[in-house]
Amino acid sequence: MPVTMIGMQKSQFQQVKSIDKLARSGFLNTRAGSIKTPFFMPVATRGVVKGVSTDMVAATGAQVLLSNTYHLHLHPGEKIIKKLGGLHSFNRWEGPILTDSGGFQVFSLAHVRKITEEGVEFKDPKTGDLITLTPEKSMQIQMDLGSDIIMAFDDLTGLSLDSRGRTEEAVERTHRWLQRCILEFKKLTKELKADQKPLLLGIAQGGLDKKLRQKSIEFVQSQEVNGLAIGGLSVGETRQEMHKMLDFLATLYDPSKVRYLMGVGDPIDFKYAISRGIDMMDCVMPTRNARHGTAWVGDKKLNLKNLAFASDSSPIDKNCDCHTCVNRYSRALLRHLFKSEDPLAGTLTSIHNLRYLTRICEEYWK
Amino acid sequence: MPVTMIGMQKSQFQQVKSIDKLARSGFLNTRAGSIKTPFFMPVATRGVVKGVSTDMVAATGAQVLLSNTYHLHLHPGEKIIKKLGGLHSFNRWEGPILTDSGGFQVFSLAHVRKITEEGVEFKDPKTGDLITLTPEKSMQIQMDLGSDIIMAFDDLTGLSLDSRGRTEEAVERTHRWLQRCILEFKKLTKELKADQKPLLLGIAQGGLDKKLRQKSIEFVQSQEVNGLAIGGLSVGETRQEMHKMLDFLATLYDPSKVRYLMGVGDPIDFKYAISRGIDMMDCVMPTRNARHGTAWVGDKKLNLKNLAFASDSSPIDKNCDCHTCVNRYSRALLRHLFKSEDPLAGTLTSIHNLRYLTRICEEYWK
Numbered sequence: 083m084p085v086t087m088i089g090m091q092k093s094q095f096q097q098v099k100s101i102d103k104l105a106r107s108g109f110l111n112t113r114a115g116s117i118k119t120p121f122f123m124p125v126a127t128r129g130v131v132k133g134v135s136t137d138m139v140a141a142t143g144a145q146v147l148l149s150n151t152y153h154l155h156l157h158p159g160e161k162i163i164k165k166l167g168g169l170h171s172f173n174r175w176e177g178p179i180l181t182d183s184g185g186f187q188v189f190s191l192a193h194v195r196k197i198t199e200e201g202v203e204f205k206d207p208k209t210g211d212l213i214t215l216t217p218e219k220s221m222q223i224q225m226d227l228g229s230d231i232i233m234a235f236d237d238l239t240g241l242s243l244d245s246r247g248r249t250e251e252a253v254e255r256t257h258r259w260l261q262r263c264i265l266e267f268k269k270l271t272k273e274l275k276a277d278q279k280p281l282l283l284g285i286a287q288g289g290l291d292k293k294l295r296q297k298s299i300e301f302v303q304s305q306e307v308n309g310l311a312i313g314g315l316s317v318g319e320t321r322q323e324m325h326k327m328l329d330f331l332a333t334l335y336d337p338s339k340v341r342y343l344m345g346v347g348d349p350i351d352f353k354y355a356i357s358r359g360i361d362m363m364d365c366v367m368p369t370r371n372a373r374h375g376t377a378w379v380g381d382k383k384l385n386l387k388n389l390a391f392a393s394d395s396s397p398i399d400k401n402c403d404c405h406t407c408v409n410r411y412s413r414a415l416l417r418h419l420f421k422s423e424d425p426l427a428g429t430l431t432s433i434h435n436l437r438y439l440t441r442i443c444e445e446y447w448k
Numbered sequence: 449m450p451v452t453m454i455g456m457q458k459s460q461f462q463q464v465k466s467i468d469k470l471a472r473s474g475f476l477n478t479r480a481g482s483i484k485t486p487f488f489m490p491v492a493t494r495g496v497v498k499g500v501s502t503d504m505v506a507a508t509g510a511q512v513l514l515s516n517t518y519h520l521h522l523h524p525g526e527k528i529i530k531k532l533g534g535l536h537s538f539n540r541w542e543g544p545i546l547t548d549s550g551g552f553q554v555f556s557l558a559h560v561r562k563i564t565e566e567g568v569e570f571k572d573p574k575t576g577d578l579i580t581l582t583p584e585k586s587m588q589i590q591m592d593l594g595s596d597i598i599m600a601f602d603d604l605t606g607l608s609l610d611s612r613g614r615t616e617e618a619v620e621r622t623h624r625w626l627q628r629c630i631l632e633f634k635k636l637t638k639e640l641k642a643d644q645k646p647l648l649l650g651i652a653q654g655g656l657d658k659k660l661r662q663k664s665i666e667f668v669q670s671q672e673v674n675g676l677a678i679g680g681l682s683v684g685e686t687r688q689e690m691h692k693m694l695d696f697l698a699t700l701y702d703p704s705k706v707r708y709l710m711g712v713g714d715p716i717d718f719k720y721a722i723s724r725g726i727d728m729m730d731c732v733m734p735t736r737n738a739r740h741g742t743a744w745v746g747d748k749k750l751n752l753k754n755l756a757f758a759s760d761s762s763p764i765d766k767n768c769d770c771h772t773c774v775n776r777y778s779r780a781l782l783r784h785l786f787k788s789e790d791p792l793a794g795t796l797t798s799i800h801n802l803r804y805l806t807r808i809c810e811e812y813w814k
Contacts, residue, residue, distance in 0.1 A: 128790065129781070132790050134792065137771075157788065162758060162780070166759060172784075174775055174781075405503075409501070409540055411501065411540060412532070412538070418524050422494045424499065425791030429499070429791075
């Protein structure tokens with residue numbers, strides 16, 4: 083397989099080999115270290131993965147932790163985290179950290195919101211305080227957090243509820259906001275040496291509309307960004323629709339830029355996305371599933387709460403090398419812990435499911 | 449300091465040195481390994497310490513895990529655990545396991561109970577099923593669980609509510625039940641080789657009555673038991689009352705038997721008990737306190753939920769070598785996690801508090 087080395091002036095992504103026609107593996111270089119691709123990012127919503135300490139997450143082989151700007155802005159606040167030396171120092175994650183822009187949470191969580199050209203207004207669900215997020219503000223918060231991979235602030239639309247008009251408006255606004263993000267990012271990073279700057283990734287939108295998707299991807303790739311993120315998928319469309327869109331998008335990518343499919347972690351979709359040239363993904367599913375008793379084994383999802391596991395002395399997966407399986411914490415023990423509502427059940431199962439996704443990635447690193 | 453070696457036919461306890469007039473250190477030999485004394489046993493109510501995997505508990509230096517017969521009998525049941533190869537195989541604890549007899553939980557938890565000479569009747573709080581625990585049944589369950597240190601089934605009385613008559617009745621019944629426990633224990637272990645038998649500890653009762661206490665201790669020490677447990681303290685009396693009783697009891701001990709003070713883990717009482725010749729203790733306090741946000745440092749108890757810790761980048765105790773402190777999970781992070789209701793907060797603080805008690809013990813092992 084030919085090794086393609088990409089000039090590092092233009093790109094932080096370095097392709098090492100093409101796996102087949104579309105899948106690829108390589109390295110993404112960040113100020114906090116080089117990352118083997120493809121990779122999965124565990125979601126540490128409030129700075130840590132719920133119930134799982136960062137040393138345990140690192141032990142699953144995860145290389146990059148994703149944290150949520152929206153949640154950390156509300157509590158404890160980016161100023162406190164900055165004062166404490168940044169997110170790495172706060173959560174003890176030594177590798178690279180990616181922060182989202184807050185856009186998705188405003189879309190999915192905030193009850194009251196008003197989208198204007200300036201940005202988004204919403205109410206803090208706890209205090210009722212009015213909060214404004216703008217492209218500039220999102221960049222500032224992510225810099226304060228000490229993120230190594232910063233996401234542009236985008237205007238995300240849901241699928242079924244939105245007309246093509248709204249989708250088009252969102253694409254156009256996302257592009258204008260990307261340009262404001264880039265300006266602000268340059269301002270905030272101008273004093274930093276090249277190897278100390280975080281990366282900035284732009285987000286392409288366009289729902290299931292091929293023309294809008296093409297326009298958006300071409301636009302983002304033409305901008306001064308270190309990578310391309312695909313937003314607005316895995317938000318309610320069918321699996322077939324998503325896969326067809328991934329097929330189409332694969333024809334449009336700039337090989338010099340890393341490609342990030344946001345919010346995908348279902349094993350079937352995860353493997354499919356890699357086969358279509360995606361380099362990085364994140365999702366709450368492996369850990370959220372785990373906390374609800376679902377463990378991933380091969381192509382199956384086991385509901386560990388089932389009575390069938392009450393006397394099952396085998397580990398979740400006898401072929402798995404995660405901490406939970408290697409220590410032979412059994413399905414019977416996990417069922418017992420789920421039934422006893424001991425949070426350790428979610429912790430041990432989260433560790434397994436995270437390892438599951440990274441093991442898929444490791445196949446590509448060989 | 450003279451080293452006293454105790455003949456192993458009579459005793460599993462081997463004293464190595466006297467620390468001062470009363471405190472001592474040595475070894476307690478069990479079929480699952482030799483334990484350095486004095487020691488603290490983390491409480492794994494349902495087989496594991498809530499939120500803390502057994503490998504993490506072992507990493508705190510704890511040597512013995514205590515599990516509750518009552519809880520495991522109700523769920524998942526000792527027959528399932530036996531089928532799975534016993535508690536060690538179920539919870540992955542490699543060192544010795546002590547099980548209580550169920551007596552204390554019947555006393556403190558069960559809503560409906562009837563105490564007769566035969567045993568105790570109570571209703572399963574979940575199913576409403578009528579359950580009978582007797583001295584014989586308690587021995588059988590503990591053997592099925594695969595316990596290495598088995599506790600006799602006793603009749604525990606509370607303090608303030610009970611008259612001297614009730615206390616005396618409980619002492620007498622505890623003694624009769626101990627003899628039934630010994631008979632049943634011998635029957636259940638008669639096929640086992642000497643080094644494969646679990647230990648059996650008898651429990652002395654007597655409340656705050658010196659005469660009853662003396663009678664009870666002398667009785668228990670005269671029986672074929674491997675050690676003496678002090679029950680019925682730390683159940684509502686004042687600290688001063690408890691300490692005075694420990695002073696008195698210290699004059700009565702047989703040096704060849706290990707001494708277990710049940711249910712004590714408050715640091716002040718823990719140190720006091722060791723200074724009065726106690727070899728082993730257990731308590732839910734370090735882990736229950738931890739889950740509620742209280743961390744132990746020196747003579748202080750820190751409430752990690754306090755606003756004062758919001759920007760405190762120091763670990764719980766900069767002189768502590770527990771996993772939580774060594775990894776520099778800060779007070780600020782822990783406060784944030786407690787505020788976010790992430791169970792990881794309880795896990796990391798439990799690890800610290802468990803290590804705290806074992807560090808006290810380690811001073812005696814030198």
